[in-house]
Amino acid sequence: MKLFDLTGKTALVTGGSRGLGKSMARGLAQAGADVVISSRHEEELRKSLRDILEGTDRRGDCIVADMSQRDQVEALARTAIERMGQIDILINNAGSNTPQPIDQIKDADWDLLLEVHLHAAMSLSRALAPGMKQRRWGRIIHISSTFGFVSKAGRNAYSAAKTALRGLARSMALDLGPYNVTVNCIAPGPFMTDLPMSLLSDAEKKQFSDHTALDRWGQPNELIGPMLLLASDAGSYITGTTIVVDGGYIVK
Numbered sequence: 581m582k583l584f585d586l587t588g589k590t591a592l593v594t595g596g597s598r599g600l601g602k603s604m605a606r607g608l609a610q611a612g613a614d615v616v617i618s619s620r621h622e623e624e625l626r627k628s629l630r631d632i633l634e635g636t637d638r639r640g641d642c643i644v645a646d647m648s649q650r651d652q653v654e655a656l657a658r659t660a661i662e663r664m665g666q667i668d669i670l671i672n673n674a675g676s677n678t679p680q681p682i683d684q685i686k687d688a689d690w691d692l693l694l695e696v697h698l699h700a701a702m703s704l705s706r707a708l709a710p711g712m713k714q715r716r717w718g719r720i721i722h723i724s725s726t727f728g729f730v731s732k733a734g735r736n737a738y739s740a741a742k743t744a745l746r747g748l749a750r751s752m753a754l755d756l757g758p759y760n761v762t763v764n765c766i767a768p769g770p771f772m773t774d775l776p777m778s779l780l781s782d783a784e785k786k787q788f789s790d791h792t793a794l795d796r797w798g799q800p801n802e803l804i805g806p807m808l809l810l811a812s813d814a815g816s817y818i819t820g821t822t823i824v825v826d827g828g829y830i831v832k
């Protein structure tokens with residue numbers, strides 16, 4: 581399937597050490613891309629990179645960077661280019677969540693979520709877009725959420741940031757479209773990763789699966805197909821939009 585072949589491309593996946601980011605990085609390497617992953621924890625990154633590259637003949641690297649720190653986000657872009665030569669595919673995936681009702685939001689938590697989900701996505705895109713424009717090929721994917729369409733009590737900062745990413749993708753698509761660079765969001769529904777598992781009670785976990793049409797949580801590898809569509813030539817005419825991958829969560 582040449583349409584999905586990423587041989588000769590290099591991808592940066594933030595938050596690639598576990599969960600959805602690790603799965604997507606593995607999918608990219610299996611499709612032929614060299615891969616850089618980032619997170620805050622070096623040991624976990626190194627171990628994950630080995631898993632991601634296993635059985636492929638791809639090159640990979642990992643870079644420690646805290647996406648809540650603007651200087652570290654800028655350094656991540658610079659270091660990734662220095663080490664890999666170029667970045668053709670950017671997946672803005674790193675994220676966390678600290679639910680707080682509107683009347684209990686702490687400024688520091690609000691700021692952190694907006695930095696990690698929204699500012700970092702803009703900053704990395706700003707730094708990596710020029711190379712993509714120059715080569716007239718690029719793919720930028722922001723990982724939004726079904727909470728960019730619907731929400732749940734207490735998900736104020738998270739929903740605000742995930743909705744904003746969809747707006748950012750629309751405008752970026754217009755800026756970069758003339759250079760054959762596409763920009764899209766993926767909005768995952770409930771996926772079985774540390775992030776929701778550490779936040780939710782057993783009853784809440786069941787509520788999430790009951791709320792999908794497929795009656796179950798998604799597995800991280802089920803995000804690989806939609807991601808590859810947007811990251812490859814298979815999705816060359818898709819830009820400025822959001823692909824929802826939620827097992828039917830938002831239609832129920």
Ligand SMILES: NC(=O)c1ccc[n+]([C@@H]2O[C@H](COP(=O)([O-])OP(=O)(O)OC[C@H]3O[C@@H](n4cnc5c(N)ncnc54)[C@H](OP(=O)(O)O)[C@@H]3O)[C@@H](O)[C@H]2O)c1
Nearest residue numbers: 595597599600619620646647674675725770771773774775
């Ligand atoms: N799982 C779901 O159901 C779901 C649904 C919708 C959207 N999403 C989105 O999908 C993305 C991935 O989530 P996940 O479920 O895969 O979560 P996860 O398993 O907890 O992985 C999160 C990744 O992001 C990194 N990260 C978190 N905070 C960071 C920071 N400040 N700086 C740098 N890296 C940071 C983590 O590494 P370190 O902690 O080691 O830094 C890890 O690699 C997030 O944007 C999330 O909002 C997930």
